[in-house]
Amino acid sequence: MNINFTLISQAVAFSVFIWFTIKFVWPPLLRAIEERQKQIADGLAAGERGKKELELASQRSSEVLKEAKQRAAEIVTQAEKRAAEVVEEAKQNAKIEGERILTGAKAEIEHEVFAAKEALRQQIADLALAGATKILRREVNARVHADLLASIKEELK
Amino acid sequence: MASDLELTPTSYITHHLTNLTKSVGEEPFWTLHVDTLVMSVILGVLGMGFLWLIVRRATPGVPTKRQAFVELLVEFVDFEVKNTFHGNRHTFIAPAALTIFVWVLLLNMMDFLPIDIMAWIYEHVFGLHNWRSVPTTDVNTTFALALSIWLLMIFFNIQVKGLGGWMHELFCTPFGKNPILWPLNLLFNLIEYVSKPLSHSLRLFGNIYAGEIIFLLLGMWAATGVTGSFFSVILSVGWLIFHILIVALQAFIFMMLAVVYLSMAHESH
Helix, strand or coil, X not given: CCCCHHHHHHHHHXXXXXXXXXXXXXXXXXXXXXXXXXXXXXXHHHHHHHHHHHHHHHHHHHHHHHHHHHHHHHHHHHHHHHHHXXXXXXXXXXXXXXXXXXXXXXXXXXXXXXXXXXXXXXXXHHHHHHHHHHHHCCCCCCCCCHHHHHHHHHHHC | CCCCCCCCHHHHHHHHCCXXXXXXXXXXXXXXXXXXXXXXXXXXXXXXXXXXXXXXXXXXXXXXXXXXXXXXXXXXXXXXXXHHCCCCCCCCHHHHHHHHHHHHHHHHHHHHCCHHHHHHHHHHCCCCCCCCCCHHHCHHHHHHHHHHHHHXXXXXXXXXXXXXXXXXXHHHCCCCCCHHHHHHHHHHHHHHHHHHHHHHHHHHHHHHHHHHHHHHHHHHHHCCCHHHHHHHHHHHHHXXXXXXXXXXXXXXXXXXXXXXXXXXXXXXX
């Protein structure tokens, strides 16, 4: 336990080491640590922001999806309606067309029947007239009995 | 070992506790413990140099393992300082605390070296007859540290409170402003100012010195024979393991007390 000059030299060494630490060791490390703390804080904040944005986006996407579904349903309903209409219209058209064709056919048939009847009547009248003419050749003067013949012709019509 | 002397317990212990001295003046005060100074400077340069080398390339990104280790150390010290000192700790107190902790820890850790093997190496490799490895078993080292802290304490007292403020504190605390109490206050404060560096330095010195003495005693026991060697080895290992705790704890306590003293100097009552 003898105090001597060693004490002073050790104190000098001590102060030099403290000076060295203050000057060269502490500041760079502190800077690095503080910088990292800031980076971590920034990263956490960014993460938080991203999470919020994701939430918003998912909310928005679900809204869009809902809208789209609604719209699709509307379109389907409309299409079904339109299809029903088209079918109905086609049916109507077909019916009208069928009726028209039927009417046309009927009219033609009637016309032909009438024409055939007319032709037949003409032939019968001609036959009858020919027959009567043959029978009455001598007695009947065509000029005299023209009125009678015309009335017979009229009745046969 | 002192080969030219007869080996007795006294000569053994005395040999291990003798510093390599060098006289630098007339008076007995002007002697230098070369071993203490050289060992502590080497260790300080190693410790601070190690920190500097790593810190020089410190990155705020992903740290290397070495940087992480230094950061762990620095943040441990910084945390303790932050809890005690409420000012800008980065300008002086925290780096000073780091220096104290690292340096004192390294000085104390010299105690782990096997004393007799080291003595043999010093004698036969370096040709040094007396060489003590552990600078903190030299009371000059611990007093140098404690007195430096003490002077800083007074410096900060005057810097923060002014000379008048410090005087006021010396005379008016802790008992009161009444002039009758002034002598009592002053006496009380003087005792405190004397006891602080004494207890601060002697606590460290005593613990480490006692640790070394116990190693020496166990070493002596080992020289008595087979039984002595057997128990000496077991007890040395036990004491060494316990000593790891003491070494780290004393370095920590020394640092904490320095921080507390300097913090108290910054605070007015």
